[in-house]
Amino acid sequence: MLNDRSSILSLLETRRSAKPRELVGPAPNATELERMLAMAARTPDHGKLHPWRFVTVAEDQRDALAALLHQALTEEKGDATAAHHRKEDDFAHYAGQLVVLVSAPVPDHKIPLWEQELSCGAAGMNLLLAAHALGYVAGWVTEWRAYSERVRSAFCGPGERIAGFIFIGHPAQELEDRPRPSPSDVVRAWQPPRP
Numbered sequence: 130m131l132n133d134r135s136s137i138l139s140l141l142e143t144r145r146s147a148k149p150r151e152l153v154g155p156a157p158n159a160t161e162l163e164r165m166l167a168m169a170a171r172t173p174d175h176g177k178l179h180p181w182r183f184v185t186v187a188e189d190q191r192d193a194l195a196a197l198l199h200q201a202l203t204e205e206k207g208d209a210t211a212a213h214h215r216k217e218d219d220f221a222h223y224a225g226q227l228v229v230l231v232s233a234p235v236p237d238h239k240i241p242l243w244e245q246e247l248s249c250g251a252a253g254m255n256l257l258l259a260a261h262a263l264g265y266v267a268g269w270v271t272e273w274r275a276y277s278e279r280v281r282s283a284f285c286g287p288g289e290r291i292a293g294f295i296f297i298g299h300p301a302q303e304l305e306d307r308p309r310p311s312p313s314d315v316v317r318a319w320q321p322p323r324p
């Protein structure tokens with residue numbers, strides 16, 4: 130039990146992201162991926178709406194993803210350079226498993242949109258943790274692709290949007306950490322307003 134607890138603590142204290150472009154394979158196999166996504170779906174969610182979805186992109190669909198990104202770039206960024214198109218091609222073929230996190234809020238619901246979107250963010254975070262727990266690293270990116278109408282409509286229904294592209298694989302080299310806020314940066318004791 131103690132061992133279990135110390136490994137959970139170590140997991141929470143060491144998780145960090147990888148840059149998707151620096152990932153290498155192998156990607157999680159189908160069983161591992163299913164387990165990760167099941168863990169990720171255990172996410173706080175006011176109203177049991179699960180206002181998010183995970184869309185998996187198969188290895189043999191990467192060329193189709195590249196074609197979609199080229200089309201979106203041509204339509205939406207007419208001045209895109211050849212280098213930008215190459216970057217999108219690289220993106221579509223990054224190593225690892227790609228999971229597209231979709232925010233799928235229930236419209237006109239008594240649970241506020243803000244809370245539904247927070248739940249989506251929590252689902253993404255849970256997926257990062259689940260990947261780490263199974264011995265992988267993950268990286269969550271957005272950039273213009275997440276806001277492109279052409280790309281959105283290829284992954285989302287009406288009223289939905291892309292919350293992120295999450296790649297899951299292994300780091301090519303040991304990951305560097307980034308500076309983290311200390312509790313004194315982000316924790317404040319509440320001061321009640323003076324009457």
Ligand SMILES: Cc1cc2nc3c(=O)[nH]c(=O)nc-3n(C[C@H](O)[C@H](O)[C@H](O)COP(=O)(O)O)c2cc1C
Binds near residue numbers: 144145146269271292
């Ligand atoms: C919604 C969202 C979108 C992000 N988009 C990008 C991005 O497009 N490019 C990028 O370099 N990092 C992006 N990040 C940041 C990385 O995913 C990651 O959080 C950061 O590199 C630090 O990772 P760590 O704190 O998990 O180690 C995004 C993070 C979030 C939550």
